Amino acid sequence: MRNLLLRNKNTSENVIHLNIQEKRLIQLLCILIPFSAMNIMMFNVALSNISEELNVSLSATSWVVTIFGIVYAIGALVYGKLADLYGIKKLALFGVITFSIGSTVGLASQDFYVLIVSRLLQGMGASSIPTLSMLIPVRFVQKERRGRALGIVASTLAFSGAVGPIIGGFIVGAWHWKALFLFSLAIVCTLPFVYKWIPTENLKKENPHNYIGVGLLIITIITFMLSITMLNLLLLFISMSAFLVFMIHQKNSVIPIIPLTLFRKRDYRRGIIMGGINAAVNFGVLLITPLLFSQVYHLNETWIGVLLFPGAISAAFLGYAGGNLIDYKGNRFVMSLSICLTSVGLIALSYFSGYSAIGVSICLIFTSTGYIFMQPTLVNWVSSTFESNESGVGMGVYSLNNFLSTAVSGAIASTMLDRISQVPIIPFASYGSSGAYSNVYFIFFVLTLVNVLLLYSSMYRYKYNDILKEDLPGD
Incomplete structure (x- = not known):
């Protein structure tokens, strides 16, 4: 005793x-x-x-x-x-x-x-x-x-x-x-x-010396970042070529920088895509919204900062609540809530662009909270797919994917503002210069729907199929 x-x-x-x-x-x-x-x-x-x-x-x-x-x-x-x-x-x-x-x-x-x-x-x-x-x-x-x-x-x-x-x-x-x-x-x-x-x-x-792989990876990332920053097709071609050689080298390498077996895991692949979309949409919104305040509402830097602050501070405080929800309700519930918040915010942004600057500021609370709920949930979900020796490189690839997604999103969003129609897609939205912003917000909403499909196929359909299998006689 x-x-x-x-x-x-x-x-x-x-x-x-x-x-x-x-x-x-x-x-x-x-x-x-x-x-x-x-x-x-x-x-x-x-x-x-x-x-x-x-x-x-x-x-x-x-x-x-x-x-x-x-x-x-x-x-x-x-x-x-x-x-x-x-x-x-x-x-x-x-x-x-x-x-x-x-x-x-x-x-x-x-x-x-x-x-x-x-x-x-x-x-x-x-x-x-x-x-x-x-x-x-x-x-x-x-x-x-x-x-x-x-x-x-x-x-x-x-x-x-x-x-x-x-x-x-x-x-x-x-x-x-x-x-x-x-x-x-x-x-x-x-x-x-x-x-x-x-x-x-x-x-x-293990022997970490894979200098060829590291060199090819650095060339790929640098040329890709520069191609996005400078809108240079030659640099993009060099980046894609270096990436192709990198993938071939990784396939034949005894100690690859990125084990390709990671991408054979269905949940990891989908988590990577959903994380990239989540990061791209959030960065795109935060990039074009200050431009909307400046060019459409003609506000100065002080007022722009004031209107952006509610979304940022709400995300900071509600992110803690989102983390608690993961522990109590699980990944699926929080991901569903996140996508709903982001979608509502984007549709509202598409409508309010050109009408009310305060309305736009309130909409940012929804998109920012949706983003901050999704991030820890995806990390929690993706990390559960790793073997004990894969967590470092697995999360490294996840972080890199998110960072590159924001770079692409920023370049595409700023380009679309110059070239997209100023006639709003969403009914009853304001016409004029704000119409282009409204359409970009709506495109981000469509992109978020991809996450809805991935969430359904990953956490709803397969779980439902598992329940059906358990109910089959003889199982």
């Missing part, structure tokens, strides 16, 4: 310790994520100041943002693969240290090329955080609490991305654009906690 009581006491202490460890890890992620997510957009507001001070053209100055985005996309996959080889702790330490070095170089830079190097280093460090922020809940949080953890992570990502331009504008206006690097350098304070709180993993090592 005494031994049994001691055993139960030890078990309780282990559970308490596990809960404390999980809370610490999520708190650490909530501190790390803003440094990464905000840096994607913070420097957009400083480009004109950098151009004037360093005497560089605006087109060249845009590389301050572009180089960060390219490295960020590459890192989304590379860090996922390396996490399976070296563990999360080592990569998190490397990411924070590299980001801190880049911030220090940027703070001391007096030359444009040194500034570009600093942003490259920042991108190398910052790109570790999104992938690791999804892997940490997957690996270190118990399944019954994982949805809540992923909801908190998704909320923090959404809120950080939304307030990035606002905080960036405040810092640049109050001090100097180099103060952005000083703000970023504060991440160095997290190093002791990264070292102490992230567990050390015992992983099965």
Whole structure:
């Protein structure tokens, strides 16, 4: 009896310790994520100041943002693969240290090329955080609490991305654009906690040296990102060619960068597609809506920020509730709710464009909440398809797919605004310049219907078939 009581006491202490460890890890992620997510957009507001001070053209100055985005996309996959080889702790330490070095170089830079190097280093460090922020809940949080953890992570990502331009504008206006690097350098304070709180993993090592595969992948991503940014068909052809060679090399490689067996899993394939659509629609809406406020309603930057804020803050707070719903109601319920919210928001945006700016702002609450509900649910669903040694590269591919989807969505949405008809598709919508925006919102709604079909075929039809099989006599 005494031994049994001691055993139960030890078990309780282990559970308490596990809960404390999980809370610490999520708190650490909530501190790390803003440094990464905000840096994607913070420097957009400083480009004109950098151009004037360093005497560089605006087109060249845009590389301050572009180089960060390219490295960020590459890192989304590379860090996922390396996490399976070296563990999360080592990569998190490397990411924070590299980001801190880049911030220090940027703070001391007096030359444009040194500034570009600093942003490259920042991108190398910052790109570790999104992938690791999804892997940490997957690996270190118990399944019954994982949805809540992923909801908190998704909320923090959404809120950080939304307030990035606002905080960036405040810092640049109050001090100097180099103060952005000083703000970023504060991440160095997290190093002791990264070292102490992230567990050390015992992983099965394999030979990671596949330089040809890595090179082909980097060429594919860089040329693809540049082709989208510059609308260059030659670069797109080079990217597709490099990707084809990469796929052939992966098929014949003993240790592939991306195991093609991942894509044989039905749920993983569908999760990848649904995640890409969700990210593309959300980014497209957030890209064209400020243009709608500016060009149709003729609002200044302050009012645009005010009208965008309700959607961002709602997504941040409701994302936590979405995470709880995953744990209590399951993936299927939350995905269905997410798609309903997004669809209602997009149809309403298509109608209200040209009528009420406040109405548009309210509609963004629906689309932003739908997006933030879908993200952690998809991560929770997709992660359940992995073998123990696949979680890193699997989530890396998922992150990369989402990032590239946003790049494509941004390029297509901005192009459609110039070329699409200004006669609205949806009845009773406003005619004129707002008609083009209305039609783009409606196209995003049609794209969301693809997720309805994928959700039905993945989680409704097959579950219904399973029930029928259980009812068959003799089964």
